[in-house]
Amino acid sequence: MSIALPAPDISRAITRIAHEICERNNGSQLVTLLGIPTRGAHLAQRVAAEIESITGNSVECGTLDITMHRDDLRLRAPRALAPTSIPPLGVEDRHVVLVDDVLFSGRTIRAALDALGEVGRPKTVQLAVLVDRGHRQLPIKADYVGKNLPTSPQQIIKVHLSELDGVDEVLLEEVAG
Amino acid sequence: MRHLLSIADLTKSDALSILNTAETLSRASDGPMKKLPTLRGRTIVNLFAEDSTRTRISFEAAAKRLSADVINFSAKGSSISKGESLKDTAQTLQAMGADAVIIRHSASGAAHTLAQGQWMSGSVINAGDGTHEHPSQALLDAFTIRKHCAHGNDDLTGLRIAIVGDILHSRVARSNVLLLSMLGAHVVLVAPPTLLPIGVESWPATISYDLDSVIESVDAVIMLRIQIERMTEMYLPSAGEYARFYGLNLDRLARMKTQSIVMHPGPMNRGLEISSESADSARSVIVEQVKNGVSVRMAILYLLLAGNQELEVSL
Amino acid sequence: MSEKLFIKNGTLVDGSKANIHISDGVITAMDTADGVLNDERVIDAKDCILLPGLVDLHTHLREPGKESAETVLSGSQAAAKGGYVAVSAMANTTPVADNASVVEHVFRLGQKAGLVDVFPIGAVTQGLGGVNLADIGAMANSEAQVRVFSDDGHCVSDALVMRHALEYVKGFNGVIAQHAQEPALTKGSQMNEGIVSSQLGLKGWPAIAEEAIIARDILLADFLQARLHICHVTTAGGVEIIRWAKARGIQVTAEVTPHHLLLTDELARSYDAVYKVNPPLRTERDVMALREALTEGVIDIVATDHAPHGTESKECEWQEAAFGMIGLETALPIVNQTMVQTGLMKWDQIAMRMSKAPAQIGQYHQHGRDLEVGSPAHITVMNPTATYRVDRDLVASRSRNTPFHGRELPGIITTTIFDGRVTFERGK
Numbered sequence: 001m002s003i004a005l006p007a008p009d010i011s012r013a014i015t016r017i018a019h020e021i022c023e024r025n026n027g028s029q030l031v032t033l034l035g036i037p038t039r040g041a042h043l044a045q046r047v048a049a050e051i052e053s054i055t056g057n058s059v060e061c062g063t064l065d066i067t068m069h070r071d072d073l074r075l076r077a078p079r080a081l082a083p084t085s086i087p088p089l090g091v092e093d094r095h096v097v098l099v100d101d102v103l104f105s106g107r108t109i110r111a112a113l114d115a116l117g118e119v120g121r122p123k124t125v126q127l128a129v130l131v132d133r134g135h136r137q138l139p140i141k142a143d144y145v146g147k148n149l150p151t152s153p154q155q156i157i158k159v160h161l162s163e164l165d166g167v168d169e170v171l172l173e174e175v176a177g
Numbered sequence: 178m179r180h181l182l183s184i185a186d187l188t189k190s191d192a193l194s195i196l197n198t199a200e201t202l203s204r205a206s207d208g209p210m211k212k213l214p215t216l217r218g219r220t221i222v223n224l225f226a227e228d229s230t231r232t233r234i235s236f237e238a239a240a241k242r243l244s245a246d247v248i249n250f251s252a253k254g255s256s257i258s259k260g261e262s263l264k265d266t267a268q269t270l271q272a273m274g275a276d277a278v279i280i281r282h283s284a285s286g287a288a289h290t291l292a293q294g295q296w297m298s299g300s301v302i303n304a305g306d307g308t309h310e311h312p313s314q315a316l317l318d319a320f321t322i323r324k325h326c327a328h329g330n331d332d333l334t335g336l337r338i339a340i341v342g343d344i345l346h347s348r349v350a351r352s353n354v355l356l357l358s359m360l361g362a363h364v365v366l367v368a369p370p371t372l373l374p375i376g377v378e379s380w381p382a383t384i385s386y387d388l389d390s391v392i393e394s395v396d397a398v399i400m401l402r403i404q405i406e407r408m409t410e411m412y413l414p415s416a417g418e419y420a421r422f423y424g425l426n427l428d429r430l431a432r433m434k435t436q437s438i439v440m441h442p443g444p445m446n447r448g449l450e451i452s453s454e455s456a457d458s459a460r461s462v463i464v465e466q467v468k469n470g471v472s473v474r475m476a477i478l479y480l481l482l483a484g485n486q487e488l489e490v491s492l
Numbered sequence: 493m494s495e496k497l498f499i500k501n502g503t504l505v506d507g508s509k510a511n512i513h514i515s516d517g518v519i520t521a522m523d524t525a526d527g528v529l530n531d532e533r534v535i536d537a538k539d540c541i542l543l544p545g546l547v548d549l550h551t552h553l554r555e556p557g558k559e560s561a562e563t564v565l566s567g568s569q570a571a572a573k574g575g576y577v578a579v580s581a582m583a584n585t586t587p588v589a590d591n592a593s594v595v596e597h598v599f600r601l602g603q604k605a606g607l608v609d610v611f612p613i614g615a616v617t618q619g620l621g622g623v624n625l626a627d628i629g630a631m632a633n634s635e636a637q638v639r640v641f642s643d644d645g646h647c648v649s650d651a652l653v654m655r656h657a658l659e660y661v662k663g664f665n666g667v668i669a670q671h672a673q674e675p676a677l678t679k680g681s682q683m684n685e686g687i688v689s690s691q692l693g694l695k696g697w698p699a700i701a702e703e704a705i706i707a708r709d710i711l712l713a714d715f716l717q718a719r720l721h722i723c724h725v726t727t728a729g730g731v732e733i734i735r736w737a738k739a740r741g742i743q744v745t746a747e748v749t750p751h752h753l754l755l756t757d758e759l760a761r762s763y764d765a766v767y768k769v770n771p772p773l774r775t776e777r778d779v780m781a782l783r784e785a786l787t788e789g790v791i792d793i794v795a796t797d798h799a800p801h802g803t804e805s806k807e808c809e810w811q812e813a814a815f816g817m818i819g820l821e822t823a824l825p826i827v828n829q830t831m832v833q834t835g836l837m838k839w840d841q842i843a844m845r846m847s848k849a850p851a852q853i854g855q856y857h858q859h860g861r862d863l864e865v866g867s868p869a870h871i872t873v874m875n876p877t878a879t880y881r882v883d884r885d886l887v888a889s890r891s892r893n894t895p896f897h898g899r900e901l902p903g904i905i906t907t908t909i910f911d912g913r914v915t916f917e918r919g920k
Contacts, residue, residue, distance in 0.1 A: 065201070068213040068243075068479075078484030080194070081201040086208055118212065185691075262808055284809035285682075285693035286763030293762070294807065307811070309693030348693060375698070376690030 005170035013146030018050035025095045032094045034064040037082035040100035042163045060087040069111035096122040101159040103129040106140030180292045180301045183310045184355040195476045203472035216245035219276040225251045226282045236279050239474035271297035285309035300481045308346045315352035317473040325438050326396045334361035341367040342401025345374045349442045354382045371412040392429045399440045400451045430455045438462045502537030505839040514869040517912035537873045545577030545870030547850040547859050550795035557586025562800035562890045564601035570889040572607045572916040574820040575872035575905040578859050583615040584645040590615035590626035592634040599636035607915045614638040616657045620646045639855045642669035658718040669721040672705035684757040684772040697772050703729040710737040722746040726771045728781035735790045747795035748782050750826035765806045765813030787836045793850045796823045800891030818889045825903035869912035878904040
């Protein structure tokens with residue numbers, strides 16, 4: 001097991017992502033961040049805090065639970081639901097930036113796009129991830145990436161955030177045996 | 178968990194899963210995401226051999242919000258009313274590919290008979306069987322109580338809840354006694370002696386024949402419908418006597434604790450077990466119970482049908 | 493049809509070994525010599541008990557009227573398989589056995605089947621309506637020579653009707669067998685009233701509905717100096733009242749079913765209607781009281797209340813299901829398990845409860861006799877230690893409603909001999 005991304009790198013990545021979002025969207029007035037629970041939601045909060053310190057204004061931030069839209073529900077026991085909280089200005093005509101910790105097969109983001117479709121019609125949908133580990137199974141790409149981490153499919157990536165796990169780190173575990 | 182037949186089959190953690198899932202779903206339905214694709218392609222049958230508009234519509238709404246296909250099979254005019262047996266009905270539904278059957282029936286144990294008969298492979302959800310149980314009603318009652326009275330607690334520890342009325346014939350009472358006590362509440366059953374079953378001392382609840390002595394100390398009171406037939410079957414002298422001693426009139430309403438709530442599974446006999454004023458008062462959450470019913474039933478359908486049924490739920 | 497039989501290596505109920513020679517329907521010799529006589533068919537009763545042929549005082553053969561569930565023939569086959577040589581056919585057929593024609597019809601069907609003696613029981617009231625007395629005298633005089641009368645299925649609840657019935661049969665030393673169930677307290681009842689019924693939401697059948705009728709009828713019998721028989725006693729309270737009555741010398745006899753010696757109302761939790769029976773399964777306390785009473789003789793006999801029902805009457809919601817269990821084939825093994833293996837009773841007492849006493853009550857003079865030279869050859873051969881698994885698909889009865897399906901029971905009836913003929917042999 002190795003630390004692929006230590007705490008300071010995570011911090012820097014979030015700062016950079018915040019800047020890139022503001023750059024691309026001409027500021028943050030039309031941006032709505034939606035974190036995908038569980039860790040995506042915390043990351044979205046951090047990005048929002050960064051954007052606020054950059055622009056001096058608060059930015060719309062909420063969560064989007066995608067459990068009910070997953071395509072693999074029948075493969076496992078029923079999963080717990082997490083809250084969906086859409087900020088006051090909604091998503092209509094806005095630049096929605098989905099925020100998640102790891103981009104892997106792309107299916108979570110596909111589910112998020114479906115869920116978002118129920119909520120409304122954003123002007124654009126963008127994707128920010130802390131880690132892109134490759135091995136896409138669907139045509140999904142991230143607009144903002146903290147770190148590209150090439151992996152083999154059997155390797156395990158664990159993201160820890162201090163809000164939940166007491167420490168900030170991204171771990172890469174080798175496949176056993 | 179393949180079926181939901183009785184509260185007795187649930188553990189406390191199962192019950193909390195259902196309530197927590199319902200909580201999340203209810204907030205989602207307040208927002209824009211009213212319809213979810215989760216049960217798309219599944220067929221859910223409402224097998225209502227006993228009339229009930231309210232429960233059937235609630236389950237139907239829950240199923241449709243999860244994008245399931247719903248087929249309604251009601252008593253009047255159906256083959257059940259012409260004497261077709263439960264077994265034959267079940268085999269027909271199986272042939273039609275029902276993933277789940279929500280059954281409401283006048284015979285206690287009908288849901289068990291359907292589930293254990295091995296006539297169909299889908300899930301069976303008990304929507305009320307005779308005088309035995311009505312699990313989804315108890316779950317929505319618990320959900321409602323938790324929302325108003327639990328003050329941040331996960332469960333109902335420390336709460337005092339009264340269930341008033343014809344306990345003997347009430348499936349709502351049986352399910353609620355099991356569930357509310359499982360969640361940590363203290364349940365008091367209030368009824369005249371003729372309407373309490375022999376053996377009720379073995380239930381996890383205390384008993385009182387005197388509503389006035391109980392009403393001031395409860396956090397929630399669940400009023401049960403009293404059927405007029407109970408008078409002709411000589412359980413009670415008259416409707417007037419029942420209303421006088423066991424009805425939730427304005428006087429009793431006024432003496433309730435602040436922050437306490439009034440509940441009723443419906444349909445109500447206004448003026449009999451509950452006065453109109455009490456039913457419409459600020460304390461009354463009767464209408465909200467109905468709304469919560471949809472979220473709770475969505476949670477039940479999700480937990481029973483969305484995942485792999487062979488695997489244990491562990492949320 | 494005459495057979496010559498030689499039963500060897502068997503053990504009598506008193507524990508002694510015996511070899512029995514039978515010819516022309518009679519026991520001709522009993523000795524310990526091994527010698528097989530000419531022409532004799534040999535029956536090896538090694539490891540087996542030899543009981544006087546079992547006599548059932550409470551059987552439902554369903555014919556006439558419900559032949560889909562059972563006929564006199566299929567019921568006789570089931571009886572023989574259970575070691576029975578005589579059964580008493582209850583009157584709640586269609587038409588009701590409330591007149592000489594019906595009882596004679598059933599009697600002749602029994603003779604035609606030729607496997608057991610079928611003794612019809614006559615109804616107490618016309619059509620089992622509980623209002624007017626049935627043709628009791630005519631039935632007593634008929635070819636069937638009825639001596640036991642019962643409205644079983646229904647209670648003779650009107651005290652005046654019961655009084656007259658008890659008095660009337662004194663004329664020929666008949667007996668009224670009461671199904672003790674106060675109707676006003678048991679309208680729509682589904683199972684024993686108690687903790688289980690309160691939880692299951694099934695309407696209760698309270699013990700007092702049985703006890704109250706037992707008490708009333710015992711007092712009537714005392715007052716009238718008449719004979720009374722109580723069918724299927726199921727309550728500890730009922731047992732106490734009967735004990736009190738016998739201590740006072742009142743002429744009351746009582747029966748218990750095998751299922752009430754073992755099963756309790758807890759089984760209803762599955763809502764499997766195979767456990768639905770009238771009178772209902774009760775509590776563990778009742779079961780223990782019944783066993784004690786049977787041991788003491790406060791309950792005189794075991795009677796099966798064999799009640800066949802088609803699957804459509806049992807594979808449905810509890811409240812739609814019919815009441816009743818079949819029991820002829822499993823009676824002796826259940827009694828073995830609950831009474832002998834528990835050390836409560838010995839085989840000579842079992843012979844009394846399941847053969848002699850029922851024969852005495854019904855006045856079946858050819859039955860219940862000790863196995864000795866000159867007695868009619870009615871013999872049940874049973875291996876008490878061998879076990880078998882009950883399979884409802886293999887029963888001889890036309891109906892499959894046994895509550896013991898899948899259970900391993902101790903005691904295998906190997907041979908039944910009725911009137912000197914083998915009517916059942918296991919494995920054949």
